[in-house]
Amino acid sequence: xxxxxxxxxxxxxxxxxxxxxxxxxxxxxxxxxxxxxxxxxxxxxxxxxxxxxxxxxxxxxxxxxxxxxxxxxxxxxxxxxxxxxxxxxxxxxxxxxxxxxxxxxxxxxxxxxxxxxxxxxxxxxxxxxxxxxxxxxxxxxxxxxxxxxxxxxxxxxxxxxxxxxxxxxxxxxxxxxxxxxxxxxxxxxxxxxxxxxxxxxxxxxxxxxxxxxxxxxxxxxxxxxxxxxxxxxxxxxxxxxxxxxxxxxxxxxxxxxxxxxxxxxxxxxxxxxxxxxxxxxxxxxxxxxxxxxxxxxxxxxxxxxxxxxxxxxxxxxxxxxxxxxxxxxxxxxxxxxxxxxxxxxxxxxxxxxxxxxxxxxxxxxxxxxxxxxxxxxxxxxxxxxxxxxxxxxxxxxxxxxxxxxxxxxxxxxxxxxxxxxxxxxxxxxxxxxxxxxxxxxxxxxxxxxxxxxxxxxxxxxxxxxxxxxxxxxxxxxxxxxxxxxxxxxxxxxxxxxxxxxxxxxxxxxxxxxxxxxxxxxxxxxxxxxxxxxxxxxxxxxxxxxxxxxxxxxxxxxxxxxxxxxxxxxxxxxxxxxxxxxxxxxxxxx
Amino acid sequence: xxxxxxxxxxxxxxxxxxxxxxxxxxxxxxxxxxxxxxxxxxxxxxxxxxxxxxxxxxxxxxxxxxxxxxxxxxxxxxxxxxxxxxxxxxxxxxxxxxxxxxxxxxxxxxxxxxxxxxxxxxxxxxxxxxxxxxxxxxxxxxxxxxxxxxxxxxxxxxxxxxxxxxxxxxxxxxxxxxxxxxxxxxxxxxxxxxxxxxxxxxxxxxxx
Ligand SMILES: Cc1ncc(C[n+]2csc(CCOP(=O)(O)OP(=O)(O)O)c2C)c(N)n1
Numbered sequence: 001x002x003x004x005x006x007x008x009x010x011x012x013x014x015x016x017x018x019x020x021x022x023x024x025x026x027x028x029x030x031x032x033x034x035x036x037x038x039x040x041x042x043x044x045x046x047x048x049x050x051x052x053x054x055x056x057x058x059x060x061x062x063x064x065x066x067x068x069x070x071x072x073x074x075x076x077x078x079x080x081x082x083x084x085x086x087x088x089x090x091x092x093x094x095x096x097x098x099x100x101x102x103x104x105x106x107x108x109x110x111x112x113x114x115x116x117x118x119x120x121x122x123x124x125x126x127x128x129x130x131x132x133x134x135x136x137x138x139x140x141x142x143x144x145x146x147x148x149x150x151x152x153x154x155x156x157x158x159x160x161x162x163x164x165x166x167x168x169x170x171x172x173x174x175x176x177x178x179x180x181x182x183x184x185x186x187x188x189x190x191x192x193x194x195x196x197x198x199x200x201x202x203x204x205x206x207x208x209x210x211x212x213x214x215x216x217x218x219x220x221x222x223x224x225x226x227x228x229x230x231x232x233x234x235x236x237x238x239x240x241x242x243x244x245x246x247x248x249x250x251x252x253x254x255x256x257x258x259x260x261x262x263x264x265x266x267x268x269x270x271x272x273x274x275x276x277x278x279x280x281x282x283x284x285x286x287x288x289x290x291x292x293x294x295x296x297x298x299x300x301x302x303x304x305x306x307x308x309x310x311x312x313x314x315x316x317x318x319x320x321x322x323x324x325x326x327x328x329x330x331x332x333x334x335x336x337x338x339x340x341x342x343x344x345x346x347x348x349x350x351x352x353x354x355x356x357x358x359x360x361x362x363x364x365x366x367x368x369x370x371x372x373x374x375x376x377x378x379x380x381x382x383x384x385x386x387x388x389x390x391x392x393x394x395x396x397x398x399x400x401x402x403x404x405x406x407x408x409x410x411x412x413x414x415x416x417x418x419x420x421x422x423x424x425x426x427x428x429x430x431x432x433x434x435x436x437x438x439x440x441x442x443x444x445x446x447x448x449x450x451x452x453x454x455x456x457x458x459x460x461x462x463x464x465x466x467x468x469x470x471x472x473x474x475x476x477x478x479x480x481x482x483x484x485x486x487x488x489x490x491x492x493x494x495x496x497x498x499x500x501x502x503x504x505x506x507x508x509x510x511x512x513x514x515x516x517x518x519x520x521x522x523x524x525x526x527x528x529x530x531x532x533x534x535x536x537x538x539x540x541x542x543x544x545x546x547x548x549x550x551x552x553x554x555x556x557x558x559x560x561x562x563x564x565x566x567x568x569x570x571x572x573x574x575x576x577x578x579x580x581x582x583x584x585x586x587x588x589x
Numbered sequence: 590x591x592x593x594x595x596x597x598x599x600x601x602x603x604x605x606x607x608x609x610x611x612x613x614x615x616x617x618x619x620x621x622x623x624x625x626x627x628x629x630x631x632x633x634x635x636x637x638x639x640x641x642x643x644x645x646x647x648x649x650x651x652x653x654x655x656x657x658x659x660x661x662x663x664x665x666x667x668x669x670x671x672x673x674x675x676x677x678x679x680x681x682x683x684x685x686x687x688x689x690x691x692x693x694x695x696x697x698x699x700x701x702x703x704x705x706x707x708x709x710x711x712x713x714x715x716x717x718x719x720x721x722x723x724x725x726x727x728x729x730x731x732x733x734x735x736x737x738x739x740x741x742x743x744x745x746x747x748x749x750x751x752x753x754x755x756x757x758x759x760x761x762x763x764x765x766x767x768x769x770x771x772x773x774x775x776x777x778x779x780x781x782x783x784x785x786x787x788x789x790x791x792x793x794x795x796x797x
Contacts, residue, residue, distance in 0.1 A: 001626075002626070003626075004622050004623070004626050004632055004634070108637055132633075132660075160637075161635060161660060161661065164635065164636050164637065165633060165634060165635040165636075165660035165661070166622065166632070166633065166634040166635075166660075167632070167633045167634075167657075167660065168626070168631065168632065236659075236660070239658040239659045239660065240658075240659050242658040242659075243658050243659045309659070309661050309663045310659050310661075310663045310666075311663030311664050311665070311666070312663075314663075327663065327664070327665035327666060327686070328665055328686075328687055329664050329665040329683050329684075329685070329686075329687070330682075330685070330687040330688075330721040330722065331683070331721070332679055332682055332717045332718060332720070332721055333717045333720065334679065334711045334712075334713070334714065334717045335679060335711070336676045336677070336679040336680035336711070337676070337700060337702060337703055337708045337709075337710065337711065338700065338702060338708075339609065339644070339645055339646050339676075339677075339680075339700035339701075340645065340700070340701065340702065341643035341644060341645040342643055342644050342701045343643070344643060344644070370643070373643065377701075377702070377707070378705065543705075543706075546704075546705045546706075549701065551644050551701050551704065553704065553705075554699045554703075554704030554705075555704065555705070555706055565739070
């Protein structure tokens, strides 16, 4: 029977069926569940890498050594991994090597909306783009055949809607794939200039052959109906097009999108009257097709930013004379107010940011993780956030700027989480010591990769398969780098936090702060079964407790309440109450 | 050409579920889709849950019929909306077609800006919904507490959906068995029945 699978489950299934033996990934929405699912299949070694560059290198190494491999990451992860990816295109593979890039049009959970199809073109790699979960399985298996036949990594580009939508699939059997013996071949795998230059023409030859494949690939197919309107599309955008264009429309569905099947496109173009190119984000197909001197309707009508959907498409094409009338909605008189994401009740990040928000003249260069939520109301305790690992180094640049401008009263903190520290924060800590920055690095070690759903990392002591792993000490790393004083107060104890912040600011030697306190959502941790409650007699409704930004505290008719179903008894609110009106009680079952 | 298209798309049913992270919308969508798959329907389901664990709103969309293309439902296309929280019903109502049906849980979860008094949580939500949509309002929170576990509120709402959208032809017993741990099965079967009963009563009342 057919099974309902998300794209991420299906990608994992495809990797398994293709007999991939080494899989390395770094978490990131919408890609995270791929490795999580894959780690439950037998016979595939799965690991969380410290970052995406490591994941790409591990997978490349495995492919060279003779087993099929995959690296998996979100779209911005490809930026981190770009260096090995670009050169692996020159060196090629032995066994198959696939790079999965999960893009996030609409930025549901990302810092930007980059269209990673450009990577395939820039790195000269063949690319697949699934349009549903069945494609995820089928294309993944094909990707390994292509990788091995054409001796190159294959780029597998998916998007949030594919990853997180479920559709029906038929599972296949696991393929038998023999080991490909490895022997040293420096003329192929050692990328010195002479080798790279010798291999450079081979890439062009390969891309030409791949264009031939593209013309005949079963994943690129023409469906002729009447020939007035033709649509060229790929990925989930094709599903939207099929909803919006009239019956009788002809389609050229592209699943293998780089290099483009130029012959097939010309054939399609020569037979249909008007061609529409329906693609999400950049005019990737469109620019290449226009360069073939083919007239098309595309981004002149269809938005080039944010996620598409059938409604947006219908609006965009409303004056083309064929799309259904734009669908009406009935608006209610009153509207919902926003429900912004917030730090969870009991989050250890809250204590530090609350205390820091009370310090004068601070600059806090932040980073990406749950703690980025401290930038918003009511904590308002962050100045910048650009990319993973940028916390310490952006702080360094700011400190150097203040120094250059003669500003001496700014207290500069660089802040990041444990997973981010291992990902790319260590080099920033080195920068601070090596170049003498007036910056206090702060690691918010909640013992997990929180934002993406509690994945283990090199500091947690566990692997992706929940097996014990070496637990790497953040304080020991900082010490080795040259921080002479490392403060480790409990971040949920506000006076300890304040004391540590002041000590660090007054310190004569390079000082770092590491808060060690587990995320409340980590399943294997145990917590004291206590909660907070408001003492009606003592509460003056002063609302100071609201400044900690805890979702369990609320006011009704000027009376404070703490929601029993949410509060986990971290006591940060209690510590802010000068009337002692918040009490501790045993947790209700 | 156009009419054929409309015929094709009217055979597709569109359900939207909306709630707040932690309310169990995902489990309900799993139960629904498993019943649909068992019945041999083509099904697509889409979830946006990036920030769910941080108390944000969670939206799940389910489409079924003979041949479903888009996994997502655009504004104005949903036949029925199930809102696990009252204000989320307002947020999700834009997906409903005019005169569509809402099953709304008369239950409040304060978002932080409202809890702190920076904005106010809207009042008369259910009345406002009634003006525009066929509205079935039930107190699933209270029903779940009476059954002995507030966490089965989600399955009470599932029962209300099945009654309110007349999805009784599917094999719900099997879908519950397939998706719920044995030790919680009886509780959930009761919750499901309770939801159907509450919705049926509301519908009858509206008819009188
Ligand atoms: C290059 C890159 N890879 C992955 C992500 C996805 N991502 C966002 S936050 C985060 C985890 C942060 O974990 P940690 O630093 O431990 O902080 P926490 O969320 O636990 O507070 C990840 C992996 C990203 N934004 N950028």
